[in-house]
Amino acid sequence: MDDRIMESSSSTFTDVASEHPKSIIHIDIDCFYAQVEMIRKPELRSQPLGIQQKNIVVTSNYEARKYGVKKCMLITDALKVCPNLKLVNGEDLHDYRTASNKIFAVLQTWKCPVEKLGMDENYIDVTNLVQERLKSINSGVTVAGHVFSEPSMDCPCGCHTRLKISSQVATEMRQKIYNELGFTTCAGIAHNKLLAKLICPFHKPNDQTTIYPEHGPLFMSTLQSVRSIPSIGSKTTEALISQKIITVSDLQKVSLDVLKKHFSSDMAVRLKNLSIGEDNTPVKQTGRPQSIGLEDSFKTVSVKSEVEERFAALLQRLLVLVREDGRIPVSLRVTLRKKDVKRLSSHRESRQCQVSPSIFTINNGTLTVTEAGQNKLMTIIMRLFNKLIDLTKPFHLTLVGLAFTKFQERMTGRSSIVNYLMNDISVQSVLNIQNDCDTSASSMDYSAASPSSSTTTDLSDAEVEPSPKKPKKVGLIAKRRCFSKEEVASPSKLRVGDLRLNSKELEKVSELRLNSRDRSLTPRASPAKDNLSDTSDTMKDVAEGGNCEDCPSYVDREVFNALPDEMQQELKAMWKNPSSSEVPRSSPRTSNRSKPNTLLKYFVPHK
Ligand code: DGT
Ligand code: MG
Numbered sequence: 001m002d003d004r005i006m007e008s009s010s011s012t013f014t015d016v017a018s019e020h021p022k023s024i025i026h027i028d029i030d031c032f033y034a035q036v037e038m039i040r041k042p043e044l045r046s047q048p049l050g051i052q053q054k055n056i057v058v059t060s061n062y063e064a065r066k067y068g069v070k071k072c073m074l075i076t077d078a079l080k081v082c083p084n085l086k087l088v089n090g091e092d093l094h095d096y097r098t099a100s101n102k103i104f105a106v107l108q109t110w111k112c113p114v115e116k117l118g119m120d121e122n123y124i125d126v127t128n129l130v131q132e133r134l135k136s137i138n139s140g141v142t143v144a145g146h147v148f149s150e151p152s153m154d155c156p157c158g159c160h161t162r163l164k165i166s167s168q169v170a171t172e173m174r175q176k177i178y179n180e181l182g183f184t185t186c187a188g189i190a191h192n193k194l195l196a197k198l199i200c201p202f203h204k205p206n207d208q209t210t211i212y213p214e215h216g217p218l219f220m221s222t223l224q225s226v227r228s229i230p231s232i233g234s235k236t237t238e239a240l241i242s243q244k245i246i247t248v249s250d251l252q253k254v255s256l257d258v259l260k261k262h263f264s265s266d267m268a269v270r271l272k273n274l275s276i277g278e279d280n281t282p283v284k285q286t287g288r289p290q291s292i293g294l295e296d297s298f299k300t301v302s303v304k305s306e307v308e309e310r311f312a313a314l315l316q317r318l319l320v321l322v323r324e325d326g327r328i329p330v331s332l333r334v335t336l337r338k339k340d341v342k343r344l345s346s347h348r349e350s351r352q353c354q355v356s357p358s359i360f361t362i363n364n365g366t367l368t369v370t371e372a373g374q375n376k377l378m379t380i381i382m383r384l385f386n387k388l389i390d391l392t393k394p395f396h397l398t399l400v401g402l403a404f405t406k407f408q409e410r411m412t413g414r415s416s417i418v419n420y421l422m423n424d425i426s427v428q429s430v431l432n433i434q435n436d437c438d439t440s441a442s443s444m445d446y447s448a449a450s451p452s453s454s455t456t457t458d459l460s461d462a463e464v465e466p467s468p469k470k471p472k473k474v475g476l477i478a479k480r481r482c483f484s485k486e487e488v489a490s491p492s493k494l495r496v497g498d499l500r501l502n503s504k505e506l507e508k509v510s511e512l513r514l515n516s517r518d519r520s521l522t523p524r525a526s527p528a529k530d531n532l533s534d535t536s537d538t539m540k541d542v543a544e545g546g547n548c549e550d551c552p553s554y555v556d557r558e559v560f561n562a563l564p565d566e567m568q569q570e571l572k573a574m575w576k577n578p579s580s581s582e583v584p585r586s587s588p589r590t591s592n593r594s595k596p597n598t599l600l601k602y603f604v605p606h607k
Contacts, residue, residue, distance in 0.1 A: 020159035020213045023166040024283060025124045026188040026196035027173060029103065030205035032120035033090045034061040036099050039182045048082050050075075051090035058090060062205055097324065099181070104286070106177050110169070116286040123193055124173070125283035130165045137165070144171040145187070145208035148199055149215045159191055160212055167210045174208065194279035195219070197230055216277020223248040229274050231281075236271075239263070251275035292321050293333070293403025300339060301397045304385075311381050314402045315374065323367045327407035328357045332377070334384040335401035346398055351384045352405055 029035060033051040038044045038061060048064035050057040057078045060069040067082035078085055090096070100119040107114045107122050115123040144167040154160050170187040177183050187208035188200030195211050199219065202209040211219060223229070224247055227237045239262055245251050252275045259268035273279065294314050301307055311334075322329055333352035340346065359373040369377070381402065389395050563571075 019157045020155065020191035021127065021157070022125065022191050023127045023130045023159075023162050024190055024193050024196040025126055025166060025170045025173065026190075026193070026200045027107070027122050027124070027170070027177075028186050028188075028200050029120035029177075030184045030186060031059050031061050031065075032099075032183075033059050033096055034064075035183050036095055037088045037090075039099075040095070044086060044088070048085050050078055050082075050085045050087050052087045053089075053091050057085075057087075060085075094320065094324075099183070101324075102181055103177055103183065106180055107173060109176075110173065113283045113285040115283045121197075123196065123283045126166050126169050127162075129169060130162045133165050133169075134162070137161075141165055141168075143210050144168045145189075145210065146203045148202065148209055148211040148219055151212050151214065155213065163189055163191065163210055163212060167208065170208050190216075192277075192279040193281055193283065194230065194274060195277050198223070198228070211277075213277070217252065217275075220275055220277045221247075221249040221252060226251055226275075231274065231279075232271075236263075236267075240271075248275050288325070288327070288407075291333070291403045291405040292318065292325055292329075293335075293401060293405075294318050294321070295335065295399055295401035297337070297399040299398065301400075302395060304389075304391065307385060307397065307400060308378070308382060310400050311385070311402065312378060314400065315377060315381065318402050318404070319369055319374070322404055325407075326367060328360050328367065329355060329404035329406070330357055330408055331355065331404065331406035332380060332384075333401075333403045333405045334381055334388065335399070335403070336385070336388050336397050337399035339396040339398050341396055348399070349388050350401075351387050353380060353384060355380060355404075357408060 034049050037049065037051065044061075046063070048067055048069065049061040050064055050069055051059050052075060055075050057069060057071070057073045057075060059071050060078070064078075064082055064085055067085075069078045069082050069085060075087065096119055100116075103120075104114060104116050104122060107124055110124065110126070110129060112127075112129050113125045117123065141161050141164040143164045151160060167189045170189050174185045174187055177185055184206035186200050186204045186206065188196040188198065188202070189208065189210040190196040190199060191213050195213075195216055199209045199211045220229075225237075226232055226240050226245060226248055227234075229248065232240075240246070240251065243254070243258070243262060245254055251271060256268055256272055259271055262268075263271065294317055296310050296314050298310075301310065331352055332355045333350050335348055335350040337346050337348050355377065359369060359376055361368050361370065361373070
């Protein structure tokens with residue numbers, strides 16, 4: 001009997017007719033942080049090893065696990081069960097992140113969608129690859145690794161053969177990760193993400209397990225808690241427990257109608273499907289995060305100087321992350337959590353502004369920020385802070401956060417005019433995003449807390465620290481935010497279309513720019529002013545008229561003043577010394593006829 005849930009109502013109908021077209025692999029690195037340390041120092045391999053963060057062992061190698069050292073155990077308890085435990089501090093996540101990215105890169109070489117989950121887990125949708133391989137397979141295929149249960153008969157849709165091929169692909173992937181990076185891994189192979197993830201640790205470490213669709217209900221019924229299902233969060237668990245639905249088997253037995261009394265119809269159907277191992281969420285290719293951020297939470301901070309210190313520490317750590325990412329940030333957001341002492345409540349407020357890409361330099365291919373650049377960023381941060389806090393009144397903060405929220409890819413280097421124009425365009429697009437409240441990038445309902453969250457300082461690396469069984473909230477990373485009305489308003493009269501140049505022009509102007517730099521041995525002009533994404537500020541800048549005395553009369557001063565200082569200086573140099581430029585000096589209206597795409601035409605006031 002097919003016990004999957006079908007609903008006749010079109011809105012809730014779940015198409016699970018006996019087709020299992022997908023082939024999904026889930027790969028989890030064995031004792032991830034511990035392996036990173038053991039690869040770094042091979043002498044650690046032979047001894048029980050624990051990775052310490054604050055007073056907790058966040059993971060341990062399998063040698064230590066033999067003694068009963070468990071994840072998230074207090075150090076004192078771990079040392080009781082394993083007095084020889086060697087402890088390594090794992091609070092600096094840099095090397096773990098690097099290893100994680102390398103593993104992800106290896107998995108991408110199969111050219112299948114890869115979805116990264118936390119630092120040491122990845123889903124790979126090998127459906128198309130398997131279809132390809134099927135074409136060249138004539139005789140019987142055997143499964144690689146373990147099988148949850150042998151099938152009694154073949155599934156008519158052919159999924160058994162496809163999953164067997166997938167199991168071979170999983171072996172190849174694990175072998176490549178081991179050969180190239182030295183990590184042992186576990187894999188789960190199934191027709192959906194849910195079963196692939198849950199079956200993955202069935203044989204560990206360093207092994208793999210395949211499960212066929214018909215065994216989904218049986219396997220799921222072995223899970224003791226509904227919370228073991230990855231997409232069931234704490235709230236849903238509570239609601240289920242309140243209805244005495246504790247195990248997955250309970251969930252299988254409860255009728256859909258009863259569930260519908262407590263959940264929406266869609267949710268009830270989804271819960272029933274999950275309980276029998278059915279899940280149709282797609283593997284979403286992981287891209288680069290939309291934002292990179294860190295938060296620091298604490299009991300209370302009420303003094304500006306302390307806030308500044310905390311921001312300075314956060315900035316240092318954030319710059320490391322940005323360097324690893326490699327893109328040039330063009331927008332910075334400051335977040336505060338304010339405590340309302342009277343109401344005993346707290347709420348978050350954020351403010352963001354543009355940052356000039358010239359703050360970041362590229363040395364030998366690495367993104368760096370000079371001390372002066374860091375000071376400039378701190379100035380911007382404190383300006384945003386001052387906008388968020390009325391310093392004439394007492395304030396109480398319980399969290400500060402920093403995030404770079406918009407990036408430009410490296411184009412032709414820092415000195416390129418393209419960067420300036422790209423910056424304006426990308427920031428413009430940030431400011432024009434519609435009200436779009438925080439939405440997690442992943443479909444999963446991440447929820448676990450960091451073990452340090454109960455201590456006074458939680459330098460939250462939540463975006464990169466996964467929990468053992470449940471994926472964690474991806475912190476500030478990959479989140480979209482709510483823009484206030486003022487922020488949505490465009491800060492400048494520069495229009496994106498006005499800045500669109502063809503590539504030849506850009507090259508030409510870049511050349512001019514570089515030539516003029518080479519000629520100049522004097523210190524560079526004062527850096528670009530960072531435009532706060534606050535309409536009043538920007539409008540004030542425009543109204544003040546800036547420094548455009550030397551500009552030709554045809555120049556639109558508003559456009560000119562909205563440009564970064566360096567570009568203003570350069571244009572002025574071009575106007576002073578027309579022979580250095582091929583750009584015609586005559587009125588751009590006239591020149592437009594012969595040269596329709598010159599840079600100068602963009603300075604003509606718009607009527
Ligand atoms: P495994 O997969 O059972 O062989 O062992 P691990 O260590 O790979 O555990 P896993 O996959 O759950 O988590 C990957 C890494 O994430 C782990 O090496 C350390 C870190 N981690 C896991 N759980 C926590 C946690 O609750 N808090 C913190 N801060 N880190 C965690
Ligand atoms: Mg792991």
